[in-house]
Amino acid sequence: MKHSFLDKYSNLDSPVHRLDPRVKTVTALILIIIIVSETRGALFPFLFYIPVVAVLVAVSRIPWSYILKRCLIVAPFILLTALFYPISNMLASDYRPQGQYNHDYMVGLSIFLKAYSALILLILLTSSAKFHNLLLGLRKLKMPKLIGIISALMYRYVFLIHDEILKTNMARDSRTTGKLKMSRLKVFGNQSAMVFIRSFERSQTLYNSMLSRGFNGEFPSMSKLSVKGKELLLPGVLIFLMLVIRLANQNIQNYLFN
Amino acid sequence: MHISDGIIDINVCIAAGAVSIGLVYLSGRNTSVEEIPRMGMMGAALFVASLIHFPLAGTSMHLGLFGIAGIILGKRSFPPVFAALLFQSLIFQHGGLVTLGVNSINMGAGAFAAWLIWKSAFMNENIRALLAGFLGIIIPVLLMAVEFRLSGYGRGIVYLFSVYLLAAGIESIITLGAVRFIRKVKPGLLT
Helix, strand or coil: CCCHHHHCCCCCCCHHHHCCHHHHHHHHHHHHHHHHCCCCCCCCCHHHHHHHHHHHHHHHCCCHHHHHHHHHHHHHHHHHHHHHHHHHHHHCCCCCCHHHHHHHHHHHHHHHHHHHHHHHHHHHHHHCCCHHHHHHHHHHCCCCHHHHHHHHHHHHHHHHHHHHHHHHHHHHHHHCCCCCCHHHHHHHHHHHHHHHHHHHHHHHHHHHHHHHCCCCCCCCCCCCCCCCHHHHHHHHHHHHHHHHHHHHHHHHHHHHHC | CCCCCCCCCHHHHHHHHHHHHHHHHHHHCCCCCCHHHHHHHHHHHHHHHCCCEEEECCEEEECCCHHHHHHHHHHHCHHHHHHHHHHHHHHCCCCCCCCHHHHHHHHHHHHHHHHHHHHCCCCCHHHHHHHHHHHHHHHHHHHHHHHHHHCCCCCCHHHHHCCHHHHHHHHHHHHHHHHHHHHHHCHHHCC
């Protein structure tokens, strides 16, 4: 499986890259919560949120072209869901005054901006750390043990299953050409079943060999995570800045509407 | 079907996050060592399933496989679904971190409903497989509609989500094919 895109820019040297994965994850989560909990329909605060996110990307030295390329995969879905807001209200048969429709469009736009800002932060989080370090960080953050084991196994099985899919895709395509027909759906069913069976057998062998080598649910790691005091400066400043924007906007709104 | 951060109201996300942690705990408690590789494999398969695309009405759709996940994993569906969604949000940004709970409930409930139907003894196995595949998609869509309504979306969201009916139909046929194949080749995999 080609997964070089995962760790492509994780080796850069920047203040964002140097952060401990745990600090990075928690900071990203807090920033995302601050942004997505912003009042619906409020567009003004994004004049400040977006530059902060942009500065963070610039500091990380991860190219914008890469970030935008990864955004493109999800962007159509976000756009569609944001558009659903005014459309879903329009489709409801109740009478709504014109002002309400304008408000719906503003809410739709704010949903889009929220989702896009959160998306960029998420991409920044995963691109600025090696994926296995990110998983290790999550485990150190007291992720439930079962989820930790499943995630660690998944990280190994994903490549195994993907290879099976590539092989079976080739076999399926050579047998099924042309338009989608009922008979082709059966082939898709057989393909998924085949992938499950083969992967299950291989995963069982893999897991048994892990058990025979003394696996007890903990994955030993060479990476040692440590948080230094000065590392907390950047996340602290960022969170403080976002909270100030958030609270200032709330006060401005209260002042304007009361 | 994956809901990104910022789409759903934050209060709904927090409530769903708390519920999903409870469901993951309930679904995963007393897991035996033998069950773990199956859960890991199924989580990985759910993650990779999004890479199997098939053409549909000029566009393409990817498999969900929540029906098969429910049939194979049974009551253990929630932890692998949760882990798969965590991976999908981190690697492909399909779904978000704050909405992880919402997405886990939606898709985990789909797999769980599929298992309940699969376990019911009053129908022919083929019909149960068809229904399991159908519910594996429709239950998450219904829950999504409720969450969108709770987040202020209009009643019209139900019409917009009706496009998933076709996807559920296709998925049910694929689930039937997969179940029949597994029944022939490795029946022990079916719970």
